[in-house]
Amino acid sequence: MKFFVDTANLEQIQEAYDLGILDGVTTNPSLMAKEGIKGQEAIIEHYKKICEIVDGDVSAEVISTDFEGIVKEGEMLAALHPNIVVKVPMIKDGIKAIKYFSGKGIRTNCTLVFSAGQAILAAKAGATYLSPFLGRVDDISWDGVDLIDQIVAIYENYAFNTQVLAASIRNPLHIIKCAEIGADVVTCPLKSILALLNHPLTDNGLAKFLADAEKMK
Numbered sequence: 569m570k571f572f573v574d575t576a577n578l579e580q581i582q583e584a585y586d587l588g589i590l591d592g593v594t595t596n597p598s599l600m601a602k603e604g605i606k607g608q609e610a611i612i613e614h615y616k617k618i619c620e621i622v623d624g625d626v627s628a629e630v631i632s633t634d635f636e637g638i639v640k641e642g643e644m645l646a647a648l649h650p651n652i653v654v655k656v657p658m659i660k661d662g663i664k665a666i667k668y669f670s671g672k673g674i675r676t677n678c679t680l681v682f683s684a685g686q687a688i689l690a691a692k693a694g695a696t697y698l699s700p701f702l703g704r705v706d707d708i709s710w711d712g713v714d715l716i717d718q719i720v721a722i723y724e725n726y727a728f729n730t731q732v733l734a735a736s737i738r739n740p741l742h743i744i745k746c747a748e749i750g751a752d753v754v755t756c757p758l759k760s761i762l763a764l765l766n767h768p769l770t771d772n773g774l775a776k777f778l779a780d781a782e783k784m785k
């Protein structure tokens with residue numbers, strides 16, 4: 569399972585990279601705005617900085633919603649760095665654009681996915697990644713993990729090449745559940761990845777070992 573970090577914060581991306589387990593980054597306009605990035609030039613520079621840190625796929629989202637606009641913006645983003653994956657919303661023109669990009673060898677991440685039907689369309693169009701937002705599904709009292717499970721099963725039925733990128737992860741249990749199901753990728757806040765480290769028996773055991781090590785000095 570690949571681990572992506574879901575942030576545009578350069579310090580957090582560096583920290584995740586330094587851990588040695590980072591496979592990529594996902595961003596979205598909300599995450600970019602949170603970092604105070606404004607204007608086309610600043611956006612482009614920021615994507616380039618992320619690509620300099622990470623040796624892996626970096627999703628950069630288009631903000632156009634019509635086919636021509638998505639294609640123009642996506643081609644510009646893809647030309648910035650070989651690691652850029654063009655993130656395209658799950659809308660009618662988005663599906664058309666994903667099909668177009670797929671024919672041109674430009675990799676895509678179909679975002680804002682909330683149903684199995686949307687997942688089928690994105691795979692048919694040739695999306696490289698599919699981002700179902702499991703946390704946002706949980707937020708409305710549906711079961712986000714069930715959605716990931718359903719999509720993984722459908723993709724296996726037809727051997728679709730689209731990778732299931734479980735997004736909107738809220739906690740370490742989401743990551744573990746996605747691993748059980750066989751999601752190809754999880755994209756998470758750094759804190760959810762770091763939370764995987766935690767176990768009280770590890771802390772207690774280490775404290776005891778260190779105390780006993782003192783006795784040998």
Ligand code: E4P
Pocket residue numbers: 574594595596679699701703704735736737755
């Ligand atoms: C990922 O690609 C999405 O941008 C992200 O996971 C959304 O997460 P959120 O629901 O926490 O905003």
